[in-house]
Amino acid sequence: MNESQQKNWDRLHSAFVVDIPRGDMSTSISDDASVDWAAEFGRDAPLIVEIGSGAGDSLVPMASQRPDANVVAFEVFEPAVASTLGRIGRAGISNVRVVVGDGAQGLAKLFADGTVSELWTFFADPWHKKRHHKRRLVAGDFADVVCAKLTPGGLWRLATDWEDYALWMREHLDDFPGLENVHGGWAPRLADRPVTKYEGKGLAAGRTVHDLTYRRTDAAQN
Numbered sequence: 001m002n003e004s005q006q007k008n009w010d011r012l013h014s015a016f017v018v019d020i021p022r023g024d025m026s027t028s029i030s031d032d033a034s035v036d037w038a039a040e041f042g043r044d045a046p047l048i049v050e051i052g053s054g055a056g057d058s059l060v061p062m063a064s065q066r067p068d069a070n071v072v073a074f075e076v077f078e079p080a081v082a083s084t085l086g087r088i089g090r091a092g093i094s095n096v097r098v099v100v101g102d103g104a105q106g107l108a109k110l111f112a113d114g115t116v117s118e119l120w121t122f123f124a125d126p127w128h129k130k131r132h133h134k135r136r137l138v139a140g141d142f143a144d145v146v147c148a149k150l151t152p153g154g155l156w157r158l159a160t161d162w163e164d165y166a167l168w169m170r171e172h173l174d175d176f177p178g179l180e181n182v183h184g185g186w187a188p189r190l191a192d193r194p195v196t197k198y199e200g201k202g203l204a205a206g207r208t209v210h211d212l213t214y215r216r217t218d219a220a221q222n
């Protein structure tokens with residue numbers, strides 16, 4: 001962490017970072033971890049989850065626009081979480097909590113079925129090389145977890161700047177039982193999703209950004 005990140009961390013982590021018991025690896029989440037989110041936020045409100053929030057470039061402005069939601073972000077890279085804390089502090093919002101850990105595990109272990117109203121995965125895992133495809137978040141097992149955790153009618157919003165990953169998402173999710181592609185194809189860009197530093201680099205390199213939105217249908221039973 002640089003000096004300013006360390007300051008953000010020291011000042012704000014106890015208010016906004018939720019400490020979770022670890023599994024075998026530094027970013028894994030113990031099987032017996034649990035969080036009472038209503039108690040954590042001090043209120044019961046619709047839950048939004050972001051996986052791979054980076055420095056909080058989307059998280060903080062989008063959470064600011066949704067004061068009536070409790071927003072939980074997962075990020076494995078601690079310095080990025082420290083930058084996020086700085087943004088949260090500057091925005092003066094209180095409806096965000098950050099977990100330093102693997103979001104795929106976190107979604108599965110820390111949320112009751114049928115309780116997540118939206119999941120955001122924006123440029124979360126840019127695994128475009130073939131040998132890395134097995135690490136991609138968007139695959140059958142994870143989609144099963146997403147279907148279980150979303151509320152009926154809940155939304156999964158995705159964005160990627162890798163064409164082949166965008167097509168892979170459509171291939172895996174368009175006909176996935178329990179999910180429907182809300183727009184029948186690519187989604188229009190969510191009006192308040194900012195262009196993040198990461199996305200800006202992709203655009204500058206000539207890549208096209210694709211957004212997708214899936215809705216949990218009634219066919220997915222908890």
Ligand SMILES: C[S@@+](CC[C@H](N)C(=O)[O-])C[C@H]1O[C@@H](n2cnc3c(N)ncnc32)[C@H](O)[C@@H]1O
Nearest residue numbers: 052053054074075076102103122123124196198
């Ligand atoms: C390419 S960056 C994009 C960050 C942010 N969404 C944005 O648009 O600026 C991807 C981030 O996702 C994080 N990440 C990847 N897989 C993750 C996972 N399974 N759980 C939590 N964080 C993850 C990485 O550490 C990285 O910070």
